[in-house]
Amino acid sequence: MSYRQEYFAFQDKQPVKAVVRRYMEKDFDRLIAVQKECFPPPFPEELWWNKEQLQNHVRLFPEGALCVEINGEIAGSMTALIVDYQPGDTHSWEQITDNGYIRHHTPAGNTLYVVDISVRPSYRKLGIAKKMMQAMYETVIQLNLDRLLGGGRMPGYHVYAADMTPEDYLEQVAAGQLVDPVVTFLMRVGRLPVGVLHDYLQDEESGNCAALMEWKNPFKNS
Structure with missing residues (x-):
């Protein structure tokens, strides 16, 4: 089933027509350009999306390949796959996403x-990430899945790494005692922290850790 939703984003109180839709092969060059803007050097170029990865996204699980388009430009994208997860499972980003190729989509x-979720810097105050997250919640419900899950960066952790563990840091962010640019955003859009994943992704700011963040399907039994 295709996904397409037109809506208004707001830029300085000015409504801007936007659409959330599946991305397709014709979008690949623009999606890679979004990655380049979001993760400029010294971020390794080989970690940007490549066309083989994107082809797998739209072939293996098109329902999990979404983008936001504004005035003919792709402002951001979000990608997901289905996995069979049991609470307590540990994993790295590379393991669970097949290094972004999603060949073990289940x-x-x-x-x-x-x-992945990426928003071009020039569009980051329009609520685009929140809108894509909402579209993925709707996908969870449409497919009758138990939850949405993902590892969120903790880029503020490096400031406190000498004084507290990643678990302590996440607990303080969840309690509102600290603010983290990523984890706090994910909480604001409805996701709850489950725990810390160690050696999740090479990420010096996060201590190579990630906050495992969950949104449970409200129509499923807990």
């Missing part, structure tokens, strides 16, 4: 897992 699984 249609019979129970969890929509976020591979």
Whole structure:
């Protein structure tokens, strides 16, 4: 089933027509350009999306390949796959996403897992990430999955790394005692912290850790 939703984003109180839709092969060059803007050097170029990865996204699980388009430009994208997750499972980003190639996408699984979310810097105050997240929540419900799950960076952790563990840091962010640019945003859009994943992704600011963040399907039994 295709996904397409037109809506208004707001830029300095000015409504701007936008659409959330599946991305397709014709979008690949623009999606790679979004990655380049979001992750400029010294971020390794080989970690940007490549066309083989994107081809897998739209072939293996098109429902998990979404973008926002504004005035003919792709402002951001979000990618997910289905996995069979059991609470307490540990993993790295590379393991669970197949290094972004999603070749072990599991249609019979129970969890929509976020591979990536990217928003071009010039569009980051328009609520685009929140809108894409909402679209993925709707996908969880449409596919009758148990949850949306994903590892969120903790880029503020490096400031406190000498004084507290990643678990302590996440607990303080969840309690509102600290603010983290990523984890606090994910909380604001409805996701709850489950725990810390160690050696999740090479990320010096996060101590190579990630906050495992969950949104449970409200129509499923807990």
